[in-house]
C-alpha cells in the first residue's frame with residue numbers, strides 16, 4: 425500500500441480570531457487534499473493552533489485571563505468552528521498545549537541535546553513579538569510617527585524588543601551546506617521557484633546558530649534539563665507536524681501512525697513563514713537524523729487595499745462576513761480561482777460578486793438548471809437513450825477528457841488556479857454545446873416533417889440532453905474538491921449512482937455513466953443570482 429498523502433497547514437496563533445488570510449491557507453489545504461481523496465488516495469490533513477509564546481501570553485494578559493484559558497476560549501469559539509464555516513475536512517487538529525505534543529517535544533529536545541546539537545550561550549539582539557522571530561539588523565526599518573527614532577519590524581511596522589539573555593542555542597550554522605545541497609538536489613523541496621530562490625539566497629549568506637530558549641517568561645514547553653527556560657515558540661510549533669502523527673509517543677498505535685505518515689508530502693505555508701519551514705525545520709530534522717518532508721510550498725498574501733490583510737492593520741475580514749452572503753462553496757471557489765496560488769492576490773467585493781454571478785450563477789448553475797429543466801420538460805425527468813453521436817458530442821467528450829488531464833497536471837504542481845481554469849473550459853464547452861445543439865429547437869422539430877418529408881424523431885434531442893448531463897456529471901466529480909456542497913446537490917439532481925466521493929478523478933470524463941432511465945430532477949438553483957442592493 426502506498427504511503428498516505430500527508431499535508432499540513434501552519435498551526436495558527438490563538439492571539440486572535442481567524443481572518444480570510446488564515447482561511448486562505450486552510451482552504452487551499454482542504455482543496456488539495458480533497459482532490460487527492462477524490463483520486464481515491466489515502467489522505468491525512470493536519471491543522472491546529474500554536475498556543476505558546478510571548479504574543480499569546482501578552483494577549484491573554486491584556487484580556488485578564490491565563491494564557492491557557494485564553495487559548496481554550498479562542499480554539500473552541502473561533503479556530504475549530506471556522507473549519508465548519510469553511511467546510512474544511514481535516515483529519516486532526518493539534519494544539520501545542522496538548523500533552524501528546526509537549527511530551528514529544530521534550531523527547532526531541534533531549535535527543536538533540538544528547539547529540540551535542542544544543543549549547544548554552546548569550547543572545548543579544550532585536551526580537552519581533554508579532555513574528556515571534558529573532559531579527560537581523562538588516563530586517564528592520566526606521567519607525568515613523570509615534571515610533572519615530574525606533575527600529576521596527578518591516579512586516580508588523582511596530583518596534584522590535586531588544587533582548588539580552590543567556591539562552592540555549594541550536595547549532596544551525598552547521599547545516600548551511602547540507603541545506604544548499606538539499607535545495608539543489610531536490611528542486612521541488614521549496615516551491616514555487618520565487619520562494620526557492622529567496623531561500624537559497626538567504627542560506628548562501630551563511631546561517632547563524634539559533635537561540636531556542638527564553639527565560640524571561642514561562643509560557644512555553646520547559647527545556648527538559650533546565651526548567652528555568654521555555655522553548656522558543658517556533659521550535660515548539662514546527663514539531664507539531666510530527667508530534668500530531670505520533671512522533672515521540674509511548675503508544676504503539678501512535679508510533680505505527682508516525683511510521684505510516686511521516687515524512688509529510690507538503691507543508692503549506694504563507695510566504696511570511698517560509699524561512700522557518702524551509703531553513704530551520706529541515707535543519708532540525710537533519711540534526712535529529714529524521715526524514716525530511718517532500719515539499720514546502722509558500723503561497724502569497726491576500727491583500728486588501730494593496731496591503732497584507734491583517735487584524736492589526738484593521739483590514740481583517742472574517743470568513744463569515746463573506747460566507748454569510750455567498751456560501752462556503754462560492755467563497756472557496758473565488759479564492760482558489762481568482763488568485764494565482766503562490767503569488768499575492770487582492771480581495772474585493774466587486775470582483776467576488778462579478779465572479780459569483782458570471783461564473784457560478786450564469787456559467788455553471790444556469791447550465792445545470794437548464795439541462796435538468798429540459799429533461800423534465802421533454803422527457804418527464806427520465807434520461808432518454810441517446811441517438812446518433814456527431815462531431816459535436818465527440819468534441820464535448822474530448823473537452824471533458826482534457827479537463828481531467830489538465831487539472832490533474834496542474835494540481836500536481838499545486839497550481840490550484842490552473843486546475844480550476846482547466847475545469848472551467850469544460851463548463852464553457854458544455855454551455856457552448858447546449859447553445860449549438862439548441863435542444864429547445866430540436867424539441868419543436870421532433871414529430872414534424874423534415875425537408876425530405878421524413879418524420880423527425882426525438883433522437884437528436886435525446887443525444888443533446890444526455891451529453892449535456894454527462895458533462896455535468898464530469899463537472900460534479902471535478903469540482904467536488906472545491907465546492908463539495910453544490911456538487912453533492914448536482915450529483916443528486918443528475919440521479920447519478922454511487923457515492924460522489926467514490927468517483928475517481930481518472931474516470932470523471934467517462935461518458936455513458938448515466939444510463940437511460942436515470943431520474944433527473946431540477947431542484948433549487950445551485951447558485952442563486954444575487955440581487956443587487
Ligand code: MSP
Pocket residue numbers: 433434435436437444445446448449474661662663664692693694695696697724725726727732733734
Ligand atoms: N503560528 C505560526 C505558524 C506556525 S507553523 C509551525 C503563524 N501563525 S499565523 O496565525 O500568524 O499565520 C498562519 C498562516 O496564515 C500563515 O501561513 C500565514 O501566511 C497565513 N496568513 C496570515 N495572514 C495572511 C494574509 N493576509 N494572506 C495570506 N495568508 C496569510 O505564522
